[in-house]
Amino acid sequence: MTESEQTTDDNSGQDGSPHVPTAPKKTIVMVGLMGAGKTSIGRRLAARLGLPFVDADDEIEAAAGSSIEDIFDRLGEANFRDGERRVIARLLDGPPIVLATGGGAFMDAETRGRIAATGISVWLRADIDTLLRRTSRRNDRPLLKSGDPREILVRLMKQRHPIYQLADIVVDSFDAPAEETLRHVLDAVAAYRFAEAT
Numbered sequence: 095m096t097e098s099e100q101t102t103d104d105n106s107g108q109d110g111s112p113h114v115p116t117a118p119k120k121t122i123v124m125v126g127l128m129g130a131g132k133t134s135i136g137r138r139l140a141a142r143l144g145l146p147f148v149d150a151d152d153e154i155e156a157a158a159g160s161s162i163e164d165i166f167d168r169l170g171e172a173n174f175r176d177g178e179r180r181v182i183a184r185l186l187d188g189p190p191i192v193l194a195t196g197g198g199a200f201m202d203a204e205t206r207g208r209i210a211a212t213g214i215s216v217w218l219r220a221d222i223d224t225l226l227r228r229t230s231r232r233n234d235r236p237l238l239k240s241g242d243p244r245e246i247l248v249r250l251m252k253q254r255h256p257i258y259q260l261a262d263i264v265v266d267s268f269d270a271p272a273e274e275t276l277r278h279v280l281d282a283v284a285a286y287r288f289a290e291a292t
């Protein structure tokens with residue numbers, strides 16, 4: 095796709111979103127708790143911006159040749175975090191993409207530093223009921239299996255929200271249709287890029 099074609103694509107304009115002249119030159123990194131919508135919104139964002147979408151958890155599983163649950167079970171969380179750090183570093187070194195990270199990735203200072211240096215981070219902030227509802231659809235998140243999911247998520251919110259808040263962009267991802275949240279993310283990314291360029 096040429097730059098002018100992308101300009102036409104991105105600048106649909108009818109929904110009132112600010113003009114996004116070209117696909118971002120930086121990787122856009124989706125951050126937030128399990129169930130915040132990082133994959134679902136990230137995928138849509140990538141399609142709208144004409145960037146590839148990559149899910150860091152999928153990449154970790156591919157690199158390890160086993161599931162996240164398996165990695166946690168057999169090797170432990172610390173080992174998973176090492177792999178997560180390495181995989182995200184590799185992805186950030188490559189061409190721009192939309193990257194959905196696992197909920198714990200942004201808690202790692204080294205990863206945060208890399209993201210700040212090379213990417214644009216977007217925290218999808220969701221309330222506890224939204225997170226609970228969405229995470230209950232899947233049963234493969236090791237952290238949510240060690241007790242009551244509501245208590246675990248509330249604890250993680252307390253620990254992680256102050257750090258997620260360091261993201262470049264914060265967008266609420268409550269009980270709205272995905273297209274609406276996507277529009278807010280697109281607007282915020284466009285505004286961020288405009289501010290960065292001026």
Ligand code: S3P
Binds near residue numbers: 237
């Ligand atoms: C984790 C979140 C998961 C996955 C792993 C640990 C976390 O990813 O990386 O189970 O620490 O919050 P999602 O946020 O995509 O569910």
